[in-house]
Amino acid sequence: MxxxxxxxxxxxxxxxxxxxxxxxxxxxxxxxxxxxxxxxxxxxxxxxxxxxxxxxxxxxxxxxxxxxxxxxxxxxxxxxxxxxxxxxxxxxxxxxxxxxxxxxxxxxxxxxxxxxxxxxxxxxxxxxxxxxxxxxxxxxxxxxxxxxxxxxxxxxxxxxxxxxxxxxxxxxxxxxxxxxxTPRKFPSKNTVICGNEGHSDYFIGKPNILFEGFLLIIMGFTTTATFIIILQWLPAIAEKGIGMDPIASKQLISYYSIASIISVFTTAYIVKKFIKPIYCIIILPLLSALILLMFLFNLNSTMSLIAAIGMGLTAAGGVLQLTLVVMQQLFPNHKGFAVGTMYTLSGLSFIVIPLVVPKLAVTNVSYAILVDLVIASTSVILGLIVYSRFKKVIDMKKI
CATH class of the missing domain: 1.20.1250.20 (MFS general substrate transporter like domains)
Incomplete structure (x- = not known):
């Protein structure tokens, strides 16, 4: 051992x-x-x-x-x-x-x-x-x-x-x-994620890759897009929509990055000790949506700083990785497929968002926040649907 x-x-x-x-x-x-x-x-x-x-x-x-x-x-x-x-x-x-x-x-x-x-x-x-x-x-x-x-x-x-x-x-x-x-021997590719209690026989039903699997793949796009918009557009929103100094607006991303690093270690500890990943993929996007909602109706420099830190803590702290873990729990024999499909959609967001958001932001920078709010809310809805299926096919006490 x-x-x-x-x-x-x-x-x-x-x-x-x-x-x-x-x-x-x-x-x-x-x-x-x-x-x-x-x-x-x-x-x-x-x-x-x-x-x-x-x-x-x-x-x-x-x-x-x-x-x-x-x-x-x-x-x-x-x-x-x-x-x-x-x-x-x-x-x-x-x-x-x-x-x-x-x-x-x-x-x-x-x-x-x-x-x-x-x-x-x-x-x-x-x-x-x-x-x-x-x-x-x-x-x-x-x-x-x-x-x-x-x-x-x-x-x-x-x-x-x-x-x-x-x-x-x-x-x-x-x-x-x-x-x-090179000389290291890897564990079996059929190893099942078994949770803190060590159970690997946690299925009480059969998951459907065409339903909850498909929804999780879509979340690969939504969870990534949520933080991309803030990462790429928060300085422009702060400068053009609020009138912040250009240098101060760019510094918001530094606060965002520091918060995201703190969030990684905090989330890792919480997931290990207290909350299962299936709950995190609902709670974290929900918190992101609430922060964006407050930001949308309070476009000021103080709220810009709060949004930078808040989105770093909630959207950039590993939601995508936790969504992947949930999919691997549901489909333990297709873990590579889960990464491939989910990260393909994640990569697609890096192409789609820069094409869509700038056109909206030219009209009104607050539209970028609104789009992000809709995307974060979509993650919450998808997460709730997945959870409803998750508890039907998996014994929650064994993971």
Whole structure:
């Protein structure tokens, strides 16, 4: 038993380390945009085109990656994801063509897909009694990467260093982690999430993937869109709708980020000790909706700060990961499929929201809040319907 726990902790540590690199890779193109645009002989629009390849690669491979992960196991896909990041970081050092760079950026999306479809089920299989906590902690390590990279970029700019050294450093970290992870033996892909009491025979009925499964997949979109709107549009709302100073309005995102990191650890503890994930996917979106409702009718600087902190605590603290845990509890033999489908819809929100919200915000910035309120409320409704089915097919005392 101790050997199993030690092995599980080792695998989890390696997976969490991968998420630091993953979050760095997702924003590294824009962070080093000046250097990359000079290398590719393009402008910021061209760099944006390159970065868009990430989303293309992610959406193309997320669904199929989830299905294959259920069939062949988690480890091969985690290792493939790490290889995809190595290809990107090494390839960019020698790339001088914008279309080739776009193709290389697709490897970030592919790596993201393979890592998610392998890592998320693997974490729940390593810790079947603490699946909610293990999944929510992913957000903390993602935040670490996005927190560290700007400091690295600032350091490189201050000393006029070639950005390639940073890329080579990232490759070295991946290679070390790859060598560490390769000999590890992963738990069975058929391991069932069993809750704190250790029960794995918690079914009292048969869940319907075409009903509650479909609703949970839709929640992959709604739970992600809820925080994307605030993350992308809160500064514009504060500046244009309220008249806040531009610098002060941008600082709201710092408060949002700090709150989200606090929320990750708080939520992880609460899920471990007190509240089941099925309740969290209702309560957290409900709290987000209440905050947005108050914000909609009180457009002032104080409420902007409250909204930034409140949405960081409720919308960005792991709701998506907890929704995934619920789906994996309902469909333990299709955990990879759950990640693939839910995260495909999550990725779709990154495409749809930037296309829809700006057009509404041009007319009235408060419309962005209204749209977010509707989306958060939709998450609550979907969560309640899923809960009504959940308690009919699962013995709540055993999870």
């Amino acid at each position: 101790n050997d199993y726990k030690s092995s599980s902790c080792s695998i989890a540590g390696s997976i969490y380390a991968n998420y630091i690199i993953q979050s760095i890779a997702l924003i590294v193109i824009m962070q080093f945009s000046v250097e990359i645009s000079a290398q590719l002989n393009t402008d910021i629009v061209g760099v944006g085109y390159v970065a868009s390849g990430i989303g293309v690669g992610k959406i193309l491979l997320m669904f199929i990656g989830g299905i294959l992960s259920d069939k062949f196991g988690r480890k091969p896909f985690i290792l493939m994801g790490m290889c995809c990041y190595i290809i990107f970081f090494i390839g960019m050092l020698f790339c001088h063509n914008i279309d080739v760079a776009f193709f290389l950026a697709m490897f970030i999306g592919a790596g993201n897909s393979f890592l998610d479809t392998g890592s998320m089920p693997a974490l729940t299989e390593c810790f079947p009694r603490s699946a909610g906590t293990a999944s929510v902690l992913i957000k903390a390590f993602i935040s670490m990467g996005t927190l560290v990279l700007p400091f690295i970029v600032t350091l490189f700019h201050a000393y006029d260093l070639w950005y390639g050294y940073a890329f080579l450093g990232f490759v070295a970290c991946i290679v070390i982690n790859f060598l560490f992870l």
